[in-house]
Amino acid sequence: MIATPDRTPLARAFFDRPVLEVAPDLLGRLLVRTTPDGPITLRLTEVEAYDGPNDPGSHAYRGRTARNGVMFGPPGHVYVYFTYGMWFCMNLVCGPEGESSAVLLRAGEIVEGAELARKRRLSARNDMELAKGPARLATALGVDRALDGTDACAAGDTPLRVLAGTPVTPDQVGNGPRTGVAGDGGVHPWRFWIANDPTVSPYRAHVPRRRRS
DNA sequence: CAGTCGATTCACT
């Protein structure tokens, strides 16, 4: 039997650890998005670690820019970026301030507020697809650039916070190469997921885009 | 300042 998920917010100290330690530990945790229409709660099932300035796959690899500034700030804050001209993806900053490590939230199971998530994800054919993929996850939760820099550890009625939930045991964690990451950044097995969970997104290798003619 | 391309998704064949 499964214990009732722990609704205690995760403390900042949880995120102030090596990102490769935090990433698998986030699986099974709850992400609560407070919207004007009510809360949407997601159980994390798939994440990817981006290891600060040493990681060629990370947005922080070439140093601080206007876009990635939040990655260099304190842990427990949300880094949201815009990509492919139409999507947002969200991360949780990890490690000490200044290190610029983060965990990309790639997929999850909507456990509360599914009716709200469905309105934002009209192309989803079933509820398992509501947050199957990083941009789908952000869309389902109504996360965009306006939430970049949000403190997910802050007390009170915040737009976004992470609760303890029900962490999974190490034997339930699968891992492999990160999805869609180019070049040398693609070699590390820094993608983590809950084994056999139907909301985990399929792996895809990076594909360089063809030049337009 | 112009060119390139992305931590993706969706429709279509």
Added chain:
DNA sequence: GTGAATCGACTGA
């Protein structure tokens, strides 16, 4: 399985 969508951050000249 393949290609289009769509735009702004980043790069290098």
